[in-house]
Amino acid sequence: MSSGFKEVELGSYFALLKSGLSRLLSQQDIGIPVLISGNIKNNRFDYSDLKYWYVRDPQGADTSKYLLDVGDILLCFINSIEQIGKLAIFKGYERPCIYTTNLFRIKAKSEIDSSFLYYLLSSRIVQDEIKAITKPAVNQASFTVGDFQKLKVPFVPLSQQRKIAQILSTVDAVLEKTEAAIAKYQQLKQGLMHDVFTRGIDVHTGQLRPKQTLAPELYKQSALGWIPKEWEVKKLEDFGEIKYGRDYKANPKGDKYPIYGTGGIMGWTSKSLNSGPAVLTGRKGTINNPIYVEGDFWNVDTIFCINTNESTNIKWFYYQMCSKDLMKLNEATGVPSVNSNALYNLKFSYPDKMEQDIITNKLNKIDQKIHTEQQALAKYQQLKAGLLQDLLTGRVEVSVN
Numbered sequence: 054m055s056s057g058f059k060e061v062e063l064g065s066y067f068a069l070l071k072s073g074l075s076r077l078l079s080q081q082d083i084g085i086p087v088l089i090s091g092n093i094k095n096n097r098f099d100y101s102d103l104k105y106w107y108v109r110d111p112q113g114a115d116t117s118k119y120l121l122d123v124g125d126i127l128l129c130f131i132n133s134i135e136q137i138g139k140l141a142i143f144k145g146y147e148r149p150c151i152y153t154t155n156l157f158r159i160k161a162k163s164e165i166d167s168s169f170l171y172y173l174l175s176s177r178i179v180q181d182e183i184k185a186i187t188k189p190a191v192n193q194a195s196f197t198v199g200d201f202q203k204l205k206v207p208f209v210p211l212s213q214q215r216k217i218a219q220i221l222s223t224v225d226a227v228l229e230k231t232e233a234a235i236a237k238y239q240q241l242k243q244g245l246m247h248d249v250f251t252r253g254i255d256v257h258t259g260q261l262r263p264k265q266t267l268a269p270e271l272y273k274q275s276a277l278g279w280i281p282k283e284w285e286v287k288k289l290e291d292f293g294e295i296k297y298g299r300d301y302k303a304n305p306k307g308d309k310y311p312i313y314g315t316g317g318i319m320g321w322t323s324k325s326l327n328s329g330p331a332v333l334t335g336r337k338g339t340i341n342n343p344i345y346v347e348g349d350f351w352n353v354d355t356i357f358c359i360n361t362n363e364s365t366n367i368k369w370f371y372y373q374m375c376s377k378d379l380m381k382l383n384e385a386t387g388v389p390s391v392n393s394n395a396l397y398n399l400k401f402s403y404p405d406k407m408e409q410d411i412i413t414n415k416l417n418k419i420d421q422k423i424h425t426e427q428q429a430l431a432k433y434q435q436l437k438a439g440l441l442q443d444l445l446t447g448r449v450e451v452s453v454n
Contacts, residue, residue, distance in 0.1 A: 063179065064202025066170055069160035072130075073152035074119050078104035085116055088152045090129040093141045095232075096175055100146060104153075119151040121158070124167035128174060131155035131195040138183040142171040155193075157201075169214035172221050176441045178206060207445060216451045217444045224437045231430045235423060242419045246376045249412045253281045256407050280402045290397040292365045296327055297393075298336070298352035312351045315339035325349035327358040330367045332374055334359065337390040340383060343374040357393065369409040372416050373401055 064070070078087055084105045092099050106116065121127075121143045128140040132155055143150070152158055159174070161167040173179060186200040209217065252262045265272040265279045272279045275286045289295075301312050307323025315335040329347040334340070337355045344356075345368065352358045361367045382396065383389045404412070443449040 059208050060205050061208040062202060063204040063206045065208070066161060066165050066173070066206075067159055067202070068162045068165075069158065070198060070202065071158050073154050073156050073158065074106065074116070075154035076106050078153070079107055081105065083107055086146065086148055086150045088121070088127060088143075088150055088156070090132050090136055090139065090153075090155055093127065093129065093139050096139070096141055097229075098141045098143065098146075106151060116151050119158070121150050121152060122160070124161070126159040126161075126167070126171050126174060127152055127156045128159060129155060130157050130201070131193050134184075134187065134189060134194045137187050137194055137196070138180050140171070140174055142168065157198075164211055166211060166214040166218050168218035168222060169209070172218060172441060173206060173445055176445050177438070178442070178445055179204060207447065209445070209447075213451050220444065220451070221437065221440060224433060224440065228430065228433050228437065231426055231433060235426045235430065238419055238423045238426065242416065242423070245416065245419065246372060249415065250373060250376055250402060251278075251280070253284065253404055254408055254411045254415070256411060259411065275402070277400055277402050281404070283404065283408075285403045287401055287403040288397060289359070289399045289401065292403075293359050293361045293370070293397075295393045295396055296352075296358040296360070298354045298356050298358065299326060300354055301351050304351065310349050310351055311346075312353065313344065313346065313356060314353050315342060315356050317344060319353070322351050324351065326351040327360075330360075332359045332361075332367060332371045333357065334374060334379065334396070335389075335391065336393075338388060340389045340391050341379040343371060343379075345371040357396065359396075364406055366406060366409040366413050368417070369413045370401075372413065 074087070076087075078089070082103075082105055084107045086100075086103045087106045088098065089104055091102070123143060123145045125143045126140055127143065129136050129138065131137075159170070161170045182204045183196065183201070186196045186204070187194050188196065248261055252264065254260065255262050262268065262271055262281060271281060273282050275284075277286055280286070298313075301320070301322055304312075304322040304324050306321075308321045309323050310321065310325040311318045312320040312322055313333055315338045328349050331346050331350075333344040333346060333352055333356050335342060335355065336357050359370075361370050377399070379391070380389065382391045382399070384392060384395065440449075444451060
């Protein structure tokens with residue numbers, strides 16, 4: 054630590070530490086919005102799925118004591134181990150809000166910058182300590198007020214607090230902008246997928262065909278609804294081959310070939326089972342998350358490998374699989390599962406190879422933009438994590454004008 058930093062108890066930063074109201078909440082908008090742990094996502098509040106506290110509660114709780122002010126920090130202290138410690142700073146909402154019982158409301162003292170306190174609480178310095186004092190339980194893990202307030206943290210003078218908060222908020226602004234760009238491109242991709250798989254691309258103009266309602270002569274009725282006249286309806290069995298995976302545990306260890314499960318790469322081995330390009334899709338467990346792979350790999354027994362014939366652009370097939378609701382193929386009452394016959398009978402609106410290539414090219418361009426933004430996001434997240442550690446421990450000193 055630098056000479057300007059000293060160690061203090063975390064509670065010395067707090068003017069208020071108070072848990073919220075315990076009530077049955079309503080999905081209907083009939084009262085005051087209540088922020089719960091589920092509304093905290095990526096250290097920000099998500100207001101898209103609010104719960105409400107009925108203002109005519111017969112128990113007559115005084116909600117005024119729980120109304121949030123701008124600058125208040127909400128931190129989860131009762132939940133699953135993974136949820137403990139997540140937090141966000143309240144920046145205001147279109148309506149007054151209160152908060153639920155498994156969240157601590159934290160107010161900074163007047164001589165403490167609330168944004169700095171938020172960054173301190175979200176740092177590894179505090180988050181690692183929170184994990185250490187959290188006591189697991191059968192239903193929910195938690196930590197106590199006393200243990201939390203006694204955590205040892207660096208104390209930073211107010212002028213430096215403000216400068217550190219300013220630096221980190223600048224990085225946060227870039228992160229939010231990058232996340233917004235990713236969301237925009239993902240939304241564009243979803244819209245384009247719908248259009249290219251219902252209207253397709255005119256190979257002469259490179260543009261989407263007019264909608265069926267505007268140019269009915271370009272379409273025909275099919276088992277999948279209206280499709281362009283040039284297209285066919287084919288089952289997967291007409292152009293694809295399904296290969297089963299196998300358990301990998303007896304394989305020799307190595308780092309040459311990836312091992313794929315339904316959640317993606319789960320390890321590496323020195324032996325391959327199948328080759329790409331291929332599309333992997335869940336047989337059991339996660340069945341609605343297709344994965345596109347190239348090269349040699351091993352797929353475990355919970356995920357199918359699908360290869361296609363030369364008349365099919367396999368990346369086009371991958372995008373088609375992503376556009377389908379594969380949960381409709383679920384045949385189990387417990388863990389979701391799909392059999393190969395159901396997949397082989399899955400129907401696709403099928404253009405010729407040239408149009409498949411054009412469709413794939415357009416979707417690839419959006420995917421490349423998403424990938425570029427995701428790489429930038431990972432870089433900024435790494436930068437922020439490093440800055441948090443360096444600035445809050447004094448490893449990097451902050452000059453204040």
